[in-house]
Amino acid sequence: MTQTTTERYRVKPIRQSRREWPFPLNLYQTAVGRKWVMALTGIGLLGFVLIHMIGNLHVYEGPAKMHEYAESLRNLGSGILPRSLILWLLRLGLMVMFALHLHSAITLKEMSRKSSLNASFQGGEKKYEGGREYIAANYASRTMRWTGPIIALFLFYHLADLTWGWWLGDDFVPGDPYHNLYSSLSRIPVAIFYVVANMALAWHIFHGAWSMFQSLGINNPKYNHLRKGFAASFAGLILLGNLSFPIMTQANLIDEDERLCQVNDLASNDEILACLTKQLEDH
Amino acid sequence: MSETITVNLKIWRQEGPNTKGSFEKYTQQITTEASFLEMIDLLNEELNNQGLEPVAIESDCREGICGTCGVMINGQAHGPRKATTTCQLHMREFSDGDEIVIEPFRAVSFPVIRDLVVDRSPFDQIIESGGYISVNTGAASDANLTPVPKEAADQAFDAAACIGCGACVAACPNSAAQLFTSAKLAHMASLPQGQAERWKRTESMVGTMEEFFGSCTNHGECHEACPKEINLDFIAFMNRDYMKAKVKNRALSGQR
């Protein structure tokens, strides 16, 4: 069979397989394997987003509880390990997952682009002259590579805003997340930006949390009908929780009027934190 | 009820693989009882009579089983009717005065040979890299010698319905060939006869697929375009089998 066909003109592959890396790194060399990585890191990120959202609900318990929650994150495992070690390991894991997720997304998209170059290409998508009515692909699935970067940009802004305090200046009080959150989200443009970015995140999750099942081959006719519902509920839950923070701040349900440890009354950051700790102990 | 309609055709013309193509416009009167390919046949006859080059379009069986006739019709692979190949499409799907844009399937690995005919031989290369299955030749074995569970037989049959037309690749925004490849893999992997080479076959066919085509993002357009309605479940099946194949200790492949 092969003898008769090798003589024939053959379409040349657009990419040749490279020398194989040792297992398990070789999985990342293949598109299907890389999609597994994208899905697994996606799950990790979903876990983070969920815990992050739930954790932040402490803000509704007031400044002292929020401070306590932030401290408890730093104190994870501190009975046996140095303080903040676990937190830093978690952060490191997140960074690695994020980097892998991004790299696999970008390279696989590039692979698809290279495979479609002879079609007219508009906005990074294969187009036909006769128009293109998508039947199955929904808006979320076609905008993954826009919602993704919006999330990445937002993430950078968000860290600079509430972790490093770049934009709050003197108003930034390390260790008092309630105050920082209030100061940041009480500015209308910032609140709008948070709302928009979290809508992008929810869009991304709406497709991603379904798509990952297919990528990982989790497919069982008994449960398949639940997968899209799961993705939609997950996205909805994250959206609801995360949008509540800017909205409640704007609606003055998160505010500092009745705060016991008023930031402006206290001279130094240490005094503020001491006041918050005392407030906790008094309870 | 037949009626005669006039359609405005906009057809992709390209002399050869290395020449630039462009759209040409034609008008054609046609009875709604004609098939889509008969409409093109009539157009070609007229072009011939005028001494012009007829439109090259591929077809063979004209009954929806050979997979040669795929073209994009108004941006949809095999045209607007679900689960229907181009040859099975009839002009009653269109109305008088409609513009019909006909263009070849697009993907870098489906180079245009002429006009609407593309080279789908990368599919053959995927199949070739799958190799053989171990069945004894010689006199036909007893029909029920190898028991096959009904469900497995059904699944293999569903997968085997793929006619290799390439509509999945054409419709895919990523030009990915996951639906085709996974159908071929599932066809074999569902049956006892396909077990011996299952993992090797999965690895090499996916490997060849990735040399030619894009990466799946689970849009699901392929399933909608597929004239045989091959299920997306096969793609998940392939993704799972591929990972198993990579991780598997082949010496133990009897232990599933």
Ligand code: HEM
């Ligand atoms: C916290 C943030 C993020 C979460 C929770 C998340 C989650 C996910 C999940 C679960 C998937 C599905 C994986 C699969 O199909 O197998 C996915 C896919 C994807 N992600 Fe993300 N992601 C995040 C951030 C990003 C960022 C920053 C980018 C930037 C480029 C990005 C780009 C993509 C792309 C392009 C896909 C593939 C879409 C597809 O296969 O249809 N993601 N994401």
Ligand code: SF4
């Ligand atoms: S999977 Fe469907 S669309 Fe793809 S080649 Fe087979 S029959 Fe054609």
Ligand code: FES
């Ligand atoms: S001509 Fe054979 S499937 Fe259409």
